[in-house]
Every structure is written in structure tokens, then in C-alpha cells.
Amino acid sequence: MHRPRVRTMPGSRSLLVAGLAAVALVASACSGTSDQGADRADGTDVAASGEPRAIISLSPTTTEMLYAVGAGDRVIAVDERSDFPEDAPVTDLSGYTPNLEAILGYQPDLVVATDDTGDIVSGLERSGVEVLLLPAAQTLDDTYTQLEQVGAATGTIGEAAELVSRMRAEIDEIVASVPERETPLTYFHELDDTFYTVTDDTYIGEVYSLLGMTSIATGDDTYPQLSEELILEADPDLVMLADGQCCGITPEVVAERPGWGELSAVRQDRVFVVDEDLASRWGPRVVDFMREVAGIVSTLPVNDPQPEREPAS
Amino acid sequence: MIRASPRHALVLGGATLLFLVALLAGTLVGPAGLTPGGVLLELVGRLPFVHVESGFSPRQQVILWEIRIPRVVLGGIVGAMLALAGATYQGVFRNPLADPYLLGVSSGAGLGATLAIVVGGVMGSALVPPAAFVGGMIAVMATYALGRSVGGGRTEVVIILAGVAVAAFASAIQTFFMQRNDETLRQVYSWMLGRLTTSGWSEVRTVLPYVIVSVAVIALFRRTLDVMAVGDVEASTLGIAPARVRLVLISVATLGTAAVVSVSGLIGFVGIVIPHAVRMVIGPGHRLLLPLSLLVGASFLILADIVARTAMSPAELPIGVVTAAIGAPFFLFVLRRSRGLI
Numbered sequence: 001m002h003r004p005r006v007r008t009m010p011g012s013r014s015l016l017v018a019g020l021a022a023v024a025l026v027a028s029a030c031s032g033t034s035d036q037g038a039d040r041a042d043g044t045d046v047a048a049s050g051e052p053r054a055i056i057s058l059s060p061t062t063t064e065m066l067y068a069v070g071a072g073d074r075v076i077a078v079d080e081r082s083d084f085p086e087d088a089p090v091t092d093l094s095g096y097t098p099n100l101e102a103i104l105g106y107q108p109d110l111v112v113a114t115d116d117t118g119d120i121v122s123g124l125e126r127s128g129v130e131v132l133l134l135p136a137a138q139t140l141d142d143t144y145t146q147l148e149q150v151g152a153a154t155g156t157i158g159e160a161a162e163l164v165s166r167m168r169a170e171i172d173e174i175v176a177s178v179p180e181r182e183t184p185l186t187y188f189h190e191l192d193d194t195f196y197t198v199t200d201d202t203y204i205g206e207v208y209s210l211l212g213m214t215s216i217a218t219g220d221d222t223y224p225q226l227s228e229e230l231i232l233e234a235d236p237d238l239v240m241l242a243d244g245q246c247c248g249i250t251p252e253v254v255a256e257r258p259g260w261g262e263l264s265a266v267r268q269d270r271v272f273v274v275d276e277d278l279a280s281r282w283g284p285r286v287v288d289f290m291r292e293v294a295g296i297v298s299t300l301p302v303n304d305p306q307p308e309r310e311p312a313s
Numbered sequence: 314m315i316r317a318s319p320r321h322a323l324v325l326g327g328a329t330l331l332f333l334v335a336l337l338a339g340t341l342v343g344p345a346g347l348t349p350g351g352v353l354l355e356l357v358g359r360l361p362f363v364h365v366e367s368g369f370s371p372r373q374q375v376i377l378w379e380i381r382i383p384r385v386v387l388g389g390i391v392g393a394m395l396a397l398a399g400a401t402y403q404g405v406f407r408n409p410l411a412d413p414y415l416l417g418v419s420s421g422a423g424l425g426a427t428l429a430i431v432v433g434g435v436m437g438s439a440l441v442p443p444a445a446f447v448g449g450m451i452a453v454m455a456t457y458a459l460g461r462s463v464g465g466g467r468t469e470v471v472i473i474l475a476g477v478a479v480a481a482f483a484s485a486i487q488t489f490f491m492q493r494n495d496e497t498l499r500q501v502y503s504w505m506l507g508r509l510t511t512s513g514w515s516e517v518r519t520v521l522p523y524v525i526v527s528v529a530v531i532a533l534f535r536r537t538l539d540v541m542a543v544g545d546v547e548a549s550t551l552g553i554a555p556a557r558v559r560l561v562l563i564s565v566a567t568l569g570t571a572a573v574v575s576v577s578g579l580i581g582f583v584g585i586v587i588p589h590a591v592r593m594v595i596g597p598g599h600r601l602l603l604p605l606s607l608l609v610g611a612s613f614l615i616l617a618d619i620v621a622r623t624a625m626s627p628a629e630l631p632i633g634v635v636t637a638a639i640g641a642p643f644f645l646f647v648l649r650r651s652r653g654l655i
Contacts, residue, residue: 097492194503194510195629217627224628228510229380232372233345258513259379262372 051155052110052130056103058095061283062112062134063088065147068163068284071154077106084277084285100124110153137203137282140171147284163284170287174294175210179302184214188226188236188265189279193247195226203282207290211297213238232259238296239265242280244273272296324595328608332389335612339385342619344626345376352377379513387512387520388618388632389611391573392583394524396610398566399584400591400602401531404538405562406457408469409592412584413449413570416472417479419579421452422571424483427501431494442519446571448483453567455479507578507633509618516576527569531603534562538599580633582640583610589647 054076057063063082066075078088079095093102095113100123103111111124112132124131132153137143144164151160187208189198198204199217208215216234217224243249251271255261265271278289340356341349347369354367355377369377395413402411413419425448429440456476464471491501537558541548545555574580587610588602595601614632617639621632 094492192503194508196503219625219627221625221628224625225508225510225631226627227344227622227629228384229343229345229376230627232376232380235372258383258515259375262375 052108052153054106054108055110055112055154056093056106056108057082057088058093058098058103058111058113060084060277061136061281062114062132062150064281064283064285065134065150066112066154069147069151069154069156070159071150071156074154076108084281104129112150112153139203139206140286142203143282143284143286144168167284167287171210171290174287174290178211178294178297181212181302184209184212185237185297185300186216186234187213187238187240188216188231188234189240190243190249191223192243193249195228195231196223197226198223204279207286208293211290211293213293213297228259232263235264237265237270237300239263239271240293241271241273242276245276249273270300321595321601325601325605328605328612332608332612335615336385336389339388339615339619340377340382342623343376343381344622345373345381347373347377347381383514383517384509384512384618385615387517387576388509388615390517390520390524391509391577391580392587392614392617393607393611394520394527394569394573395580395583396587396606396613397528397531397603398570399610400588400599400606401538401562401566402584403588404542404599405559405566406469406472407542408472409589410473410585411476413566413574414480414579414581414584416476417452417456417483418449418567418570419574419581420480420483420487421455422446422449422574423505423579424448424452424487425571426504426575427487427490430501431490442523442572442575445575446568449567449571449574450564452479452483453563457563504578506631507580507636508629508631509577509621510629512576520572520576523572524569527565527572528607530565531562534558535599535603538562538603542597542599578633580614580636582636582644583614586640586643586647587613590643593647593650 051074053074055066055071055074057066057075057078059079060082063075063078064084066072067085067088072085072088076089077091077093079093080090081095082088082090091106093099093106096117098113098118098120100118100120103120103124104127108129110130110132111120112134113120114134114136116133121131121133130153132149134146134149137146144167147160147164147167148157151157189204189208191197197217198215199219199222200206200209200215202222205215205222216231216236217226239254241249241251241254250273251266251269254271255266260266274292275289278285278292341352351367351369351373354365355369355374357363358365358367367374398418399412402413402416403409405411406416422445425444425446426441428448429444433440456472456479459475459479460468460472463475487501537548537553540551540553541555541558548555548558570584588606591602591605591609595605614636617635618632620635621630624630624635
């Protein structure tokens with residue numbers, strides 16, 4: 001599930017990320033102080049044990065991270081959009097418009113979230129709750145770092161390190177399995193039916209790049225809305241639809257769009273629906289997304305990296 | 314009543330010329346590298362009994378005829394309708410500040426469209442225009458009723474404040490539904506920014522019937538609007554039923570606005586800026602104001618869309634951003650010049 005936040009301009013975005021990182025640093029620094037556990041209303045001294053026992057996750061990505069590092073059995077509540085793993089305790093808590101009192105009602109000792117919407121971090125800290133802020137990853141390395149952070153915060157450092165090295169190995173394997181090409185395949189990754197997409201300088205763009213693909217979108221705006229005529233002119237080798245769930249887009253719908261029937265990708269059946277959740281949750285399941293895309297790319301003949309173009313006139 | 318004078322003929326001719334220039338510019342300019350010369354040859358080649366080769370590949374022809382030209386046509390229709398509706402509202406409410414935005418019509422239509430998308434899911438898109446009309450109609454009626462009951466003798470001024478309140482209320486409910494249904498958030502959000510990105514001939518076919526009805530009815534009432542400008546009592550003595558005329562005109566202007574807004578999203582400032590600009594040149598008479606607003610509104614939006622398509626290429630700029638960037642400063646300029654009117 002994509003949020004509008006992906007459309008923030010790069011400048012403000014990195015500023016925001018920097019700010020959030022600073023808050024996260026302060027938060028993790030604070031968690032070490034001795035008086036933190038003593039302030040807790042129910043009297044349990046969490047700081048002493050070093051491991052949070054009641055964890056709340058406010059985003060699908062952080063939920064998946066918590067379960068992946070083996071802290072899932074201590075997760076007591078997740079936000080309404082976290083739907084993986086299936087047995088995660090979904091509640092009506094919102095990560096999009098978080099409500100401080102509703103979160104405190106679960107008496108958590110650790111809250112993991114992706115951003116400080118509604119300024120909940122200071123409220124949680126005032127209430128003595130530890131907060132781990134993990135802003136949307138920009139690169140695969142960010143994901144590894146975040147998994148290690150989750151491990152450190154939940155006392156599962158060993159599991160996290162193991163997971164990260166497993167992910168690295170699997171990704172290397174997937175990348176190696178994709179046939180090499182002289183010219184990268186070009187793709188249009190459709191985020192929604194108004195033609196928002198990604199450039200190579202995004203998390204998803206990095207994943208595609210590793211698999212030998214390059215986006216038709218370029219420029220400073222890393223999540224641009226493309227002109228329809230530009231998409232048709234660029235004539236991407238592949239069209240990747242990440243808007244099947246949100247907008248009901250299928251290869252058939254794409255083929256029926258005015259003018260799109262002329263696209264090489266449409267004529268050669270190279271329009272694919274990809275799992276929208278896997279493509280937008282930049283956590284442990286990015287491996288599954290890579291495997292999905294690698295499977296698609298591997299079926300395309302290597303000797304014909306540029307599908308036959310139409311004559312110039 | 315205004316008599317056609319050489320000056321008026323000149324203004325009308327100028328506006329027509331502007332419209333033709335905008336149409337041509339919109340067709341020639343775009344992010345895909347189609348050479349203007351080639352586009353011209355394509356256009357000429359479509360004329361009967363003319364055979365010229367543009368040298369365009371089939372794909373380039375598709376970009377021109379299926380993507381760019383319908384977008385220019387739709388932009389023209391949307392701009393024309395918003396400007397004409399603005400001029401009509403201003404006449405009906407005897408308030409130069411009235412426009413689909415300030416009266417709450419756009420927000421009401423937005424709420425209706427959001428509900429259609431939320432309730433109807435992906436299949437709700439067919440429900441969007443009627444739902445937008447009902448929402449817009451309820452909003453403008455609420456604005457009118459509020460303005461009358463609160464405003465007393467100063468309805469003309471208070472109605473704008475009522476419109477702002479109704480718009481805020483409609484937006485609040487809309488936001489509520491959007492937050493409850495984050496699956497549709499992206500779609501609605503994109504629509505609220507205003508865009509012609511996905512417009513094709515099918516959108517043109519969808520809105521055209523509503524717009525034609527709206528324009529035709531408004532044109533029939535052009536003289537009545539002049540009479541009503543003087544006052545309700547005076548209009549009554551001339552055999553006009555102001556309340557009934559008002560209801561008819563509000564309905565058709567709202568119908569047209571809701572139809573175009575349902576495909577283009579919220580595009581602001583066209584309805585207020587264009588009629589004002591026209592009035593500065595030719596004065597308040599509706600017989601000229603209405604057709605000129607239509608032509609200039611169409612030209613304005615086509616030109617604004619050129620900016621939206623090319624300024625940030627390869628990315629698009631939401632067209633609502635362009636109209637606001639041009640419209641808001643101009644609006645302030647108009648306010649300064651026409652203080653006497655308000």
C-alpha cells in the first residue's frame with residue numbers, strides 16, 4: 001500500500017528523514033537511562049530486563065520486520081493496515097493518523113513506527129514508552145540497518161544478524177540467476193492509474209537495477225507523475241503494474257487504454273501485475289519481490305534485449 | 314441591452330483568435346518529441362482531398378491523435394465550462410466573487426465523487442459524474458439558503474462566507490471518508506489536485522452532453538441575467554420570476570461544473586479570474602460576457618495545461634497548481650481594480 005508521502009519532494013523528504021533519524025537517535029539514547037523504567041505507571045521495570053515485552057507496530061513494514069527478527073510473540077497490537085503475517089494482532093490503531101491515548105491504552109513498552117505523524121513520539125516518550133522510528137528505507141542497506149536496529153531494540157540481535165546475512169545471500173543468488181544483458185531492459189512501474197512512477201534513484205528502482213532494468217522515468221523528482229505521451233514515446237520493454245489492488249488495473253485494462261495497444265510491451269505480453277504490498281513494504285519481504293521480478297525477467301530472451309521496434313516511418 | 318458595436322466585434326474576434334492560437338499551441342507542444350512541422354503536416358493531412366505525409370511513425374500518430382489532441386480538447390471544454398459557470402453564478406448571485414469554488418460547488422462535487430469511489434470501489438467511476446452533480450447541487454443550495462437566512466439584506470456579500478463554510482464542511486466529511494478508506498486515498502487525492510493526465514476521447518464523450526445542455530440553457534438566459542443584475546423587484550415588474558430563473562441557472566451551471574470536475578478534478582481560479590478579466594475589457598453585459606468567458610476560459614486552461622505538461626518534463630505538474638499560480642495573483646490585481654464592485 002502506497003501512501004501519499006512517497007510524493008514528497010526529494011529535498012523535503014531527505015530533510016524529513018534526517019529529522020526523523022535524529023529523533024530516533026535521541027529516542028534510543030533515552031532508552032538507556034535508568035529512570036525510564038521506574039516512571040512506568042504499572043510499576044514493571046522494563047529497563048532492567050532490557051527487553052520490551054509489549055510491542056506495538058504502527059506500519060506494515062515495521063510489523064513484518066518485528067516478526068522476521070523473531071520478536072513477533074511480544075507484539076501485542078499492530079495498526080489496521082498491517083496484514084502480514086496473517087496472525088499479527090491487527091487492531092484499529094492507525095499509523096496514518098495515530099492516536100496517542102489509543103496507543104497508550106495497550107500499555108506498550110516499545111512502539112515501532114515509520115514516521116512521527118501527529119507528533120506522537122514526544123507524547124510516547126513523556127509516558128515512558130520507548131520509541132523506534134524507522135523512516136521508509138531509501139536503499140537495501142537501509143533495510144539491513146533497520147532490521148539490525150529492530151533486533152537491538154527487541155533483544156534479538158542474533159536473529160536479526162542472521163536474517164540480514166540470509167537476505168544478502170538470497171538476493172545475491174537471485175541477482176546471479178538473472179541472465180546478463182548488454183542493454184538494460186526499460187520498465188514503467190505504474191504506482192497508480194494517474195501514471196505516478198519511480199526513477200532508478202528509489203528503493204524500488206535500486207531493486208530493478210540489480211535485476212538489470214532501468215526506469216523510463218528520470219529527473220530530480222524520484223516519484224514523478226509521467227505524461228501519458230511520454231510513456232508511449234519511451235515505449236518501455238516492460239510495464240510493471242503495482243496498482244492492481246488499489247485501482248483494479250490489469251494487463252487487459254492497459255491494452256484498452258487509448259494508444260497503449262501500440263506499445264511493444266502490450267503487443268508482446270510484457271505487462272505484469274506485481275504484488276503491490278511487496279513492492280511498497282521495504283522490509284524483509286523485498287526478497288520475495290525480487291524473486292517475483294527475477295522470475296519475469298528470466299523468461300525474456302537475452303539475445304533480444306530491445307524488443308523489435310517499429311520502423312521510424 | 315448592449316448593442317453590437319465594432320469594438321465588440323473586435324473583442325469577440327480577438328478572443329476567437331486567442332482560442333485558435335491556444336488550440337494550435339496545445340497541439341504542437343508536448344513532452345513527446347513530435348516536431349511541430351510534422352504535427353502541422355498531420356493536421357493538414359486530415360483535411361479532405363489533401364494528401365501529405367508527415368513522416369510520423371504509427372506510434373507518434375497515436376501519441377498525437379489519441380493522447381495529445383483529446384487532452385487539448387478536454388482542457389478546452391473544462392476551462393470553458395468553469396469560466397462560463399463562474400460568470401453565470403456571478404450574475405445569479407449578483408456577486409462578482411461567486412465562483413464554483415467559493416460557493417462550495419467544487420467541494421460538494423468532490424464529496425459526491427469521493428463517496429462514489431468509496432462506496433462503488435473500483436467500479437464506482439461510472440457513478441462519479443451523477444454523484445458529483447448531486448453533491449455540488451446540495452452544496453450550492455445549502456450555500457444559498459445559509460446566505461439568505463444569515464445575510465438578511467446583505468445576501469450578496471454573506472453568500473460567499475456561507476460558501477466558504479459549506480466548502481469547509483464538505484471537505485471535512487470528505488477527509489473523514491478518505492481516512493476511513495485508505496485503499497481509495499490515492500485515487501481521491503490525485504483527483505483533488507486536478508489533472509488532465511489520463512484524459513482521452515472517452516472523457517470528452519462523457520462530459521460533452523452535460524456541457525452542451527448547460528451552455529445552451531445559460532445562453533438562453535443571457536438577457537434575463539442582465540435584467541436580474543438590476544434587482545429582483547425590477548426583474549419581477551418585467552415579468553421575470555427571479556427565484557425560478559435562479560434555480561434553473563444554478564442547476565445547469567452546477568450540472569456542467571460537476572461533469573467537468575468529475576473528470577478533471579478540482580481546478581481552481583478559472584471560474585473567478587476569467588469572467589473578471591473579460592468584464593474589465595467589455596463591461597458587465599452578459600450577452601458578450603458569456604461567450605467571451607467561454608472562449609477565454611478554454612484558451613486559458615489549454616495554455617495552462619501546456620505549462621503543466623512541459624514545465625517539469627519528464628514529470629507533470631498538477632494543472633491545479635498552474636491555474637492557482639497564475640490565477641491567485643491576478644485575482645488580487647482584479648480585487649484592487651474593482652473595489653467598487655464589492
